Amino acid sequence: MTNIIRCRGLILKTTPFKESSLIASVLTDISGKVQLLAKGVRRPKSKICGAMEPFNLDEIIYYKREFKEMYNLSDAIVLDCFEAIRKDPRKVNAALVLCEFYEKTLPAEEMDGHAFSLLLSFLRKLCRAEDAEVRSLVIGNLLKAFSGAGIMPHMSDCVRCHAAVNGSNRKVSFSLASGGVVCSKHHDDTVMLLSKKTISAISSIYSTQRSFIDSDSLEEIENFLADYMYLHLGNLNLNSLKHLK
Secondary structure, X not given: XXXXXXXXXXXXXXXXXXXXXXXXXXXXXXXXXXXXXXXXXXXXXXXXXXHXXXXXXXXXXXXXXXXXXXXXXXXXXXXXXXXXXXXXXXXXXXXXXXXXXXXXXXOEOOOOHHHHHHHHHHHHHHHHOOHHHHHHHHHHHHHHHHHHOOOOOEOOOOOOOOOOOOOEOOEEEEEOOOOEEOOHHHOOOOEEEEEHHHHHHHHHHHHOOOOOOOHHHHHHHHHHHHHHHHHXXXXXXXXXXXXXX
8 A cells, every 4th residue: 555645854865876866864754764765866857856965854745655665755845955054064064963863873764753853953053053153053962862862861860879979179970881970889991070061061951952062061072972872872973973073
């Protein structure tokens, strides 16, 4: 049985297929992440060639068949190409960080309205962001995305025994392996010291939904972020994150 699905979708990634087609990984607002085959889209006269650009917001129509891992794209209309991002190579790379994260971590066709809303909001904020705000905006929203992926860092008390963690010299022990702050009894080989200011900044991202992170805390977070994802998301590496400036 074939169903015709009409929805909004954010293009996470495209891969060339044969001579004139593309396979697009799309985060939709009603069906989660889907794989779509866009036949003939790379031909010069294709009416939807411009719609399949990474991080476009499109209205899409596709044919869904049971027992298929990939569906045929019927039509796509660009709702927002985020032109202000595309004019700035630094912002383009920033947009690709969140797209790559969701493309690599979201299960296929698992409804996740939070992921769609967060990515769309991030792209709109990135359009308006000043140059000095870009890195902070990316890291803040990447940390927010950790919540949906089930790896939000535990910051309120010891992640192992829930004892109070006060730290000393304004530093707090943070265990990469355990996924949060730890008391002196539960140190391990992956413990690193974070400033209380950084602990507070991370906690505020989840409690107040803010995105801005001050420069000192941003540097501390970036120092462990890649290793944290690698440990907790099946050896995940984000190539685009390596080029974030």
